Structures are given as structure tokens and as C-alpha cells.
Amino acid sequence: MLKRSTVFFLISILVAATGCDSASTCTTDCGTMVVNLNSEPDAILPVFAQSSTGRTLSALLFLSLAEIGLDLGVVADEGFEPRLARSWSFVDSLTIQFDLDSRARWHDGAPVTAKDVEFTFDLYRDTLVNSSFREDIAQIESVTALNDSTVTFRFKEAYVEQFYDAVYHMKIHPAHLLDTVPRLEMASHALALNPIGAGPYKFVNWEPGAAIEFEANDDFFLGKPGIHRVVVQVVADPNTLMTRLRAGETDFTDFVPGRDNVELLADTEHLSVRAIPSAAYLFLGFNFRSATTNAEPHPFLTDPRIRRAITLAIDRQSMVEATMGAMGAVPYGPVSRTNMWWNAPVQAIPYDIDESKELLDEAGWIDSDGDGIREKDGMPLEFEILSTTSGLRHQMSVIMESQLREAGVAIRIQELEMGAWQDRAQNGRFDAVFGGWLQSPKALGAISGAWGTGGPQNWQNYSNAEFDALLDAIADERDPGKNRELWIEALTTITNDAPAVWLIAPAQAVAIHSRFENVSIRPDSWAATLWQWGIDPKATLPRDMITTN
């Protein structure tokens, strides 16, 4: 039997824990933002951060020389804002010079110098460190510190996105702390797990699987952050995440899954849901080689008439409306909503079931045995879609299955766990792959890597000489007007060739507690502008008032 005193003790501590005290007005060092993400970052030292969570969170701790604008423009230095660099100048077509902001300090008090920038470049291109950004900075020949506050970047060749490549991929690392750490062991070194940066937030604690805590850097040279503490928790279960958001326990999440959840949260009083353009686009990519041998051409998907007929038979607009509602849009080609050519005047292949049937008839695929599926030389027009276990992809696959049957095309849906899916997809063991790419702001690299001949992400083995030539021409064309014309021609070429059905370009739904003010979200990184957010002093919660000790 529990004694009365024990019961009383239990009740009193529960009352203490529930924090029944009402919130008073927020004055100083207050504000707690609880962020829920669905996966743990792989690293928070920027050079090792491969996952998008890792890249995003490292932006709280570390700064670039200059920050890309909210519209993610990559042409010259248009839209870029000063960060560690106070100013910059283009010395000649191959050289950019940066002057560092003398106010910038590392979290340990040491000044940020040009040596740090030089060290950072050396770190990022080191093959032993093997940063996932190494390829992105391959065009930079050297980085040289001229004195403590001036540094120059020298490029191998002149191109439009030089400035972007100089500042976007690398966040500056502290040379005075890291230069003695062996490169092979750096990823698991104490300074990689408890990093010291020069950004708006300081690292406090990381308990794997539970939470990562950051505290405002009150001495941040660009201004004190408006939110004092940021606690990032990993909540893998989407139901739990939704419940937490609705109960007010979570302040922010960058991924609200599913149309129903978006609508549910939009109706929740203390939340605002925003649609942020996403860098992702989903597609059904056709394999140009046989799925079994991966050597011979695919028996029928190499025929452009069949690929076009399949695209014509899928009503993508209604499919997007049914699955994502207002959060989705149909792309004309391999472009996401953050891609600079999203609004380019390129005509998408429309939904036209009659034209689809005519094309298939013309190609010699006829339903001769009356089973609803077309055949040619005894081979049925049937192929397998290699997909993942994601709910959205499943919904879309099922819709495509019924729409394609209308045209006399049969598909088999094979859904695999992500790792197994990737194993098969990378090795070209599929007829059609339900894939998706996140595009970096630099359009050329993103598109040529996935759709150019021999591109590292071109798992479909797609090869179109005309398209490749246009991409090469784009890389060499400096004149903005001509560059644009070439882009439109290239995108029209690939769209008409239909190497894939371009299915959906989603917007990302983010949910934010309504007590936050001055909220701006850059599509590629919500953390990049977080230090400029604030809290409405009249709407604070008890957790905002608990000061750090």
C-alpha cells in the first residue's frame, strides 16, 4: 500500500512538472523554440553534414562569407547578403576578393580571419575528409589569404555561378581549433560533436536520439537572435508529431506529411501553416536498358512514341490534386519549384488519352486478344514500377495503374524499403523507377547530373545527344539573353523526348507556432534566417520564460 505522504509527494511533483504558473511578459534572454524533425542529423560540423537535417542545423552555428537570397538566385552576386564577408569585389573574370567583417568572432572569442577561410577551403577539398561538397567547389583553383581580413578566390574558368560556388557550399571553420586535428579522425572528434562556430547560435548539448540544444550567441556581430533557445527533437512517428503540434508542445516542423494533416493543422488556432517551395520533384523515370541484363536496350521503353503515349495517358493534374491538393503542382520537365526555370515558357505534354491510344496503335501495339492490354509480337505492354513504401508514392502509383489501363498499358507496382529500393535503382534493375531529386539552386549541375549522358544520378541510362549538346552550350554561354534561350530549348527538348513522366513538384508544408514574429523562411534552409525571428512578448508560453543556467 502506498502511504498517504507518498501519494501527496507524487501529486505535488506532477503539479510542479506540469508548470501551472502562467506566463508573464518576456523581457530578456527568453524564448524557447521546440523544433521537431523526423530524422537525426548525421553531423553538425558543416564539412561532414551530408543529410539535409545536418546541413540545416549547422547553419545555426556556422556562417558563410555571404548568404544566398530568399529567391535562391545564383547569377553572379545578385541577391546575396554579407555575412562573414563585409564586402567583395570581382578583381577579374577569374578572381573574387572578399573583405571580412572585423566584428566577426568565434564562440570562444577569437576573431574570424582570412586564415580560417583558407583553412576551410583546404578542408573541403581534402580527399581524406571527403566532404560531400568537394565536387561543388571543384572549379575553385585556390583560396589565398592576403592579410588577416582579405582573402581571394581564384577560379579555373569563368562562369555565371562563380560567386555562388564560392560562398554557398562552404561554411567557414575555425582554423585555430581544427588545424591540429587529424583529418581522418575529425568526424568523430570532440570539436565535431561539440562544435565552436561563429554563427548566431552556440552549441549546448546533443543527446543522440533525444535532443540537440542551441543557445543564442548574445554577442553575434550582426545582432542578438530574437529567440534565446532552440531545442531540436527527433520525432520519427508522424502521428506523434501531429499530436504534439496540435497540443502546442512543438513550435516548428519543416515537414507536415500528407494533405489531411496540412488541412488539420491549418485549422489549429495557435499554428500557422506555410507552403514553402520545395527543391524536390518526383518522376517516373524509364530505363533505357533492359532491367535484367542492364546491357541491351529496353525492349520497348526506348521507343519515344511509347514514352510519350504513357505521359499522355496520365492525368497528372487531377492526380496531384487528389494526393497533395494545393501543395502540389505539375512540372513540365525536370524542374522543382525552387529551380530558376520553373516558370520557363515550356509546353508540358498534356493529358490526352485519345492521342495516347493513337500513338500506341501507330507503334504497332494492339490489344489483339481482348484482355485490355496491348501486345506486339506476343509481348504484352506491361512493365514494373520500382517504388518505395512512401504513402504518397503508393497513392500515385495506384492512380497511374488505373489510368494507364485505360490506354491498354499494364503496370506492376513493386514497393521496397528505401535502402533496398536504392540498391536496385542505382544498379538499373527496373523498367521504370518512381524517383525524386532534390535540386541544388544551380540548375545546370542538378539537371545534367540526373539527365545528361553518364550523369552520376542518371540511373535510367538516358542519353540524348541533342540535349547534351545544349547543356554544353549553356555552360559556355555568358550572355544572359542567349543563355536563357538555350535553356528553354534544352528544357523543351527533354520535355518532348519524355525520358520520364514528370509527376509532381511539391511545396513543403511547414508549421509554425503563431507567437513567432518576423518569420521568413528560405526554401533550402529554415535555419538560415532563424536568428532574425522573434517572439510576441504578449504571447509567451511557460517554456519561454525558463532561463538557461
Added chain:
Amino acid sequence: MAIFLLRRLGHSALVILAVTTLTFFLIRLAPGDPVRARFGEERVSPEVVERYKQMWGLDRSLPVQYGRYLKNLAGLNFGHSFSLQRPVSTVIATALPNTLLLATAALFLSFTIGIGFGTFQGISRGSKADTIGSLASLTIFSTPIFWLGIMLLLVFGQELGWFPIGSAVSPVHRSLPWIQKIADRIHHLVLPATALGLSGAAVVMRFHRAEVTEVMERTFLRTAIAKGIAPRRVVFVHILRNSLVGAITIFGLSLPVMFSGAVLVEQVFSWPGMGQAAYQAVLRRDYDVVTAMTILGAAMVTLGNLLADLLHQWADPRTRST
């Protein structure tokens, strides 16, 4: 007794060694290599792969690697987590206490509820209360644990707001005074421990009811009642003591069940324990973490069995070996 204990400990060690060996070799038979797994899809030059393999000892033959692994294991060195960039022992050190806390609280709940209600049902066999109790235990027993968890979250977390929704502590835990830290932990523990404990309680309740029923039919009990011994003493001394042997057996067997059930409960409640760590590690192909979790799981099961046998012998002199 000492010989028995030594023999059983020896058996347990052998089982754990067998599981370790099997896991070690099976995971290395699986496709993919850890260096490439560490760097994802990025292209890594063969020289760099070699350097990392040397650093992690992967350039040696499998038997040598196995020998090293066992040696490291003896020093509680479980290897390195590629995805979290820290020793596996650190990952275990953060996750294990959370799981132990959850499992202990759940075990406590399931046995207090299970034995309490099971005894009551047994002595009032055939009554309405017994029928209701049986129905309730069957319902809970057949309810999927994750569903039970979600329902508890919705009702007591979201709707009533009595308990926090998931996580082991609140976001501001680190800044709380120590007394509130304890309270915060208990507050977060209640719902997940209830979800895990209730399904355990249903099992204990059914087993214990049967045990009590059996004891009730024994002649010594009729004699005790006929002698006019106080009902309270009959229940607590004569019935409970004789029926507890069965519960003790379930106790030992419940340990592994609690740990496997914890995987689901941890997922629903975002509880940062072993189940969550193992699940995330499998998704990321973090070999060393997966191996360590499997070995620890095997250790729990064998030790649970050993504990059950020991408790059984302590409680029932007839089973003692000489």
C-alpha cells in the same frame, strides 16, 4: 547451488557468444561496405577507402576482425557508429538507461496490476467481476500496443492535456532545478509505461488467475478456511504465496518481452531508448550499432531466463537442484 549457478552462467555466456558470432558474420555477408555506407553515394577514391579501412581494421581477414571484435567486446568496446560519429558505447550509454527506466516502470505496473486483479478474479471465480476482468484483460491483450499508445496520447495528452506527448524529458529539462527534473521525468514516463505495462498486466492477470484458481482447489486451503483463519491471512499468506511461483516464471520471461515491446512504444512516444536507436541504426545500415543491440538483446533474454530459474528455485524448494 553455486555449481548450478556457474553452469547456468556458462550456458548463458555460450548463447551470447553464439549470437555474437552469428551476428558478426551475417552482417558482413550482407551487401555493401561500411566505408561507402559512411560516405553515402558520394564517389570515394579507392585510396581513401583503404585509409578508412585501415583505421577501422576492416583491411584484415574476417577471422582476425572477429578476434579483435571479441577482444574489444570484452572491454565493452562495441565499435563505432558511422551514422552518429561516436563510439557505440556512448550511444548505448544514452539509450539504455531510458529503456531500463521504461521497462522497469512497465514491469512494476504490469505485476502490481496483474497480480492484484488476477488474485481478485481467482478468489471470486465465476462472479460478474471475474467475467468483466477476463473480458478486460483479453481486450487489452489483443489490442496492438502501438494503437494503445496512440490512444493514450490522444486522450491524456492532446485532449485532456494531463501528460506530455512523447519524449523522455521536456525541452527545457536541462534548465530545471533537480526536484523538477525528477518530476519532469516521471511526468513523461507515465503514458509510455502505462502503454507497455497494461499489455503486460493483461498477460500476468490471466496467468495469475489460473494459478490462484488451482491453489483454491487444494485441500490445505479448505482446511485453512475450515480452521477459521482470517480471510485476509488466507489470501495473502496461503493463496498468494502458493500462486506466486507461476508469476515469478512469467517475470523472467517478461524481461525480453518488455524490451521488444519497448521498440514499438519508444517509436510511438519518441522515447530515446534502445528500440529507437536500433530502429534508426537499421534504417541507416549502421552495422556496429545493430550488432551491439542484437548482442545486448540476446544478453537480456538469457539473463532473463536465468533470473526466472533462480527466482523459481528460491520460491519453490521442490525445484532446487542439489
